Amino acid sequence: MSLTSLNQLLHLLADGEFHSGTALGHHLNMSRAAVWKQLKGVEALGVKLHRVRGRGYRIAGGLDLLDVEAIQRQLPILNPAFNVQLHMSLASTNETLMQRQHQGSIHGEVVLAEVQTSGRGRLGRQWHSPFGQNIALSLGWDFVGGATALEGLSLVVGLALKHALTDLGVGLVQLKWPNDVLVDHRKLAGILLEMRGDATGPCHVVIGIGLNVHLTEHKTIDQPWVSLKQLGYQLNRNDLVAQILLHLHHYLQRFVQYGFVTVRDEWQQCHYYQDKKVQLLLPSRIIEGVCRGVDSVGALMIEHNGAVTTYSGGEISLRPLSIPHTHPQERST
Known part of the structure; x- marks a missing residue:
C-alpha cells in the first residue's frame, strides 16, 4: 500500500x-x-x-493503525470481493459511500476512516470517532425487491457483528432492537442503514458500523457506552475489521437468499430485552409492556394488556423499565 x-x-x-x-x-x-x-x-x-x-x-501509548493490506490478507476469495479504501479523516463514512453510488455500483465497496468527525446514528444522534480509537466502517450492498426485501436487515447486520466479536474472544455480547450491540446494557457498537434506489425494485444500501475499540473517555456521548479496551480486550483493529467483513459477507448472502426468518431464533437468543419489561417510546406516547422479541420480518413485538402488538421502524426507542446499576466486568488478556 x-x-x-x-x-x-x-x-x-x-x-x-x-x-x-x-x-x-x-x-x-x-x-x-x-x-x-x-x-x-x-x-x-x-x-x-x-x-x-x-x-x-x-505518541504516548502508540497507535493501532488501520492497514488495508493487513485486512485484505485475512480475507479469502469472496464473491463479491471487498474493495477496501482507507481515509485519514472523513466527516462520515456513510455519506462518502452514499455519494459514490452516483458514479456506479457500490456493491462490496468498503470505506474506513481513522477519524470520523460527523458520524450519524439512529434518530439523528451524532457519533464522533476520535483518531485511531474506534472502527468507523461503511459497506455498500445491492438488493432487489425494494424496501420490503430489507425488512430485518439491521438485525442481521447486528448478528454478523456479534459473531465477529465472539470469534475474537469477546464475551457477553448482546443485541438491542433494532441496531445496537451491547455489553452489560452499555452500547459497544451501533448500526445505521441508508438506502437509495427504487422503493419496489433494485436498491443500494450503505451499512454503517461504529465500534468502540480503544476509547476510554468521551464527553459528548449522551447514552451509556463501553469500549473493548474498558472491558479488558486488547484487540487489533485490522483483525476486527477483517472478522466483521467475513461475517457480514456470510450473513448478507444468507439474508438475500432466505430473508430474516431463518435467523430469527438465533437473533432472539442474543436479544438483551427478550421477555423483559420495557418502555417503548413512540412520537406521541409511551407504552409499557413485555418485549416478546421480533416477528418473522424483524418487527418488534410488545405484549401490553394481554395483547401482542408489532412495531417497526420510524421514531421508536426501546428502553428498560429500570437499568441495573452495575459496571462492565473487567477481564485480563
Whole structure:
C-alpha cells in the first residue's frame, strides 16, 4: 500500500517511542521544516504529540493503525470481493459511500476512516470517532425487491457483528432492537442503514458500523457506552475489521437468499430485552409492556394488556423499565 507522507509519519510514530526530527526526516526523505509541517498535520487529526528537547517526538501509548493490506490478507476469495479504501479523516463514512453510488455500483465497496468527525446514528444522534480509537466502517450492498426485501436487515447486520466479536474472544455480547450491540446494557457498537434506489425494485444500501475499540473517555456521548479496551480486550483493529467483513459477507448472502426468518431464533437468543419489561417510546406516547422479541420480518413485538402488538421502524426507542446499576466486568488478556 502506498502511503502519503502523513501516513508514513504516523506509522513511524505508532510504536510509541521517541523519534528525533532528524531521524524522521531521514526516513521520510524530507527537511526538518517539512517534517515539522507534517507533525502539525498529525496534531490536526486530534493526535496528541509528546515533545521532549533532545529526544524528539512520540505518541504516548502508540497507535493501532488501520492497514488495508493487513485486512485484505485475512480475507479469502469472496464473491463479491471487498474493495477496501482507507481515509485519514472523513466527516462520515456513510455519506462518502452514499455519494459514490452516483458514479456506479457500490456493491462490496468498503470505506474506513481513522477519524470520523460527523458520524450519524439512529434518530439523528451524532457519533464522533476520535483518531485511531474506534472502527468507523461503511459497506455498500445491492438488493432487489425494494424496501420490503430489507425488512430485518439491521438485525442481521447486528448478528454478523456479534459473531465477529465472539470469534475474537469477546464475551457477553448482546443485541438491542433494532441496531445496537451491547455489553452489560452499555452500547459497544451501533448500526445505521441508508438506502437509495427504487422503493419496489433494485436498491443500494450503505451499512454503517461504529465500534468502540480503544476509547476510554468521551464527553459528548449522551447514552451509556463501553469500549473493548474498558472491558479488558486488547484487540487489533485490522483483525476486527477483517472478522466483521467475513461475517457480514456470510450473513448478507444468507439474508438475500432466505430473508430474516431463518435467523430469527438465533437473533432472539442474543436479544438483551427478550421477555423483559420495557418502555417503548413512540412520537406521541409511551407504552409499557413485555418485549416478546421480533416477528418473522424483524418487527418488534410488545405484549401490553394481554395483547401482542408489532412495531417497526420510524421514531421508536426501546428502553428498560429500570437499568441495573452495575459496571462492565473487567477481564485480563
